[in-house]
Amino acid sequence: MARLNPENTELARELIGHYPRPKSALIPLLHLAQEQDGYVTDEAMVHIAELVGVTPAEVLGTCTFYEMFKREPVGKYLVNICQGIACTIMGAEELIGHAEDALGIKVGSTTPDGTITLERAECQAACTEAPCLQVNYRYRYRVTDEDFDGLVAQLRSGALDAEIPPHGTLARRPYRQHMPADRRNGPGFIDGAGEPVWIKRHREAAEAQGSTS
Numbered sequence: 229m230a231r232l233n234p235e236n237t238e239l240a241r242e243l244i245g246h247y248p249r250p251k252s253a254l255i256p257l258l259h260l261a262q263e264q265d266g267y268v269t270d271e272a273m274v275h276i277a278e279l280v281g282v283t284p285a286e287v288l289g290t291c292t293f294y295e296m297f298k299r300e301p302v303g304k305y306l307v308n309i310c311q312g313i314a315c316t317i318m319g320a321e322e323l324i325g326h327a328e329d330a331l332g333i334k335v336g337s338t339t340p341d342g343t344i345t346l347e348r349a350e351c352q353a354a355c356t357e358a359p360c361l362q363v364n365y366r367y368r369y370r371v372t373d374e375d376f377d378g379l380v381a382q383l384r385s386g387a388l389d390a391e392i393p394p395h396g397t398l399a400r401r402p403y404r405q406h407m408p409a410d411r412r413n414g415p416g417f418i419d420g421a422g423e424p425v426w427i428k429r430h431r432e433a434a435e436a437q438g439s440t441s
């Protein structure tokens with residue numbers, strides 16, 4: 229359980245500065261918390277609430293709305309096997325049964341070594357490639373039992389580390405986009421009256437159009 233560490237607190241403040249209202253940064257900050265710990269801790273939600281000026285309950289409300297935010301520890305790899313109709317017809321239930329046997333766990337739980345969490349998922353929008361699964365949201369198509377076993381072996385050996393980062397990782401630095409200070413929430417972004425400049429531009433254009441029609 230952890231609040232955002234100093235580095236991520238600094239990054240959180242930068243993210244908040246991208247928005248006209250601090251509260252608008254809630255979702256990016258939840259992603260940041262999940263990237264830090266692999267899931268969103270209660271302490272991180274309290275910290276985020278302090279940073280953006282809302283109640284912890286509001287942060288919790290946003291966090292629980294989105295399935296991709298986890299509030300309990302999950303494995304380094306989250307394996308979601310699709311149970312949609314196309315995948316079911318093409319053997320998803322058998323694949324899920326094989327995965328449970330191979331990993332020695334039931335769906336919804338994590339291997340004792342903390343490597344893999346197994347979940348069912350609804351249609352992953354790859355129905356022509358059924359049955360499919362995702363590992364930390366990276367697709368694997370037309371998965372056989374043997375494919376699954378090979379995938380697990382590769383995950384455990386680290387052979388896929390370059391392709392599949394640990395659960396929660398969004399953008400590996402130095403690839404994360406940083407907004408220059410002069411493009412953030414401040415001079416040039418908010419005008420003197422506190423109105424975001426792009427909203428002001430659109431409002432004035434709409435008003436000008438209204439006055440000529």
Ligand code: FES
Nearest residue numbers: 310312315352354
């Ligand atoms: S049913 Fe599995 S991807 Fe659509």
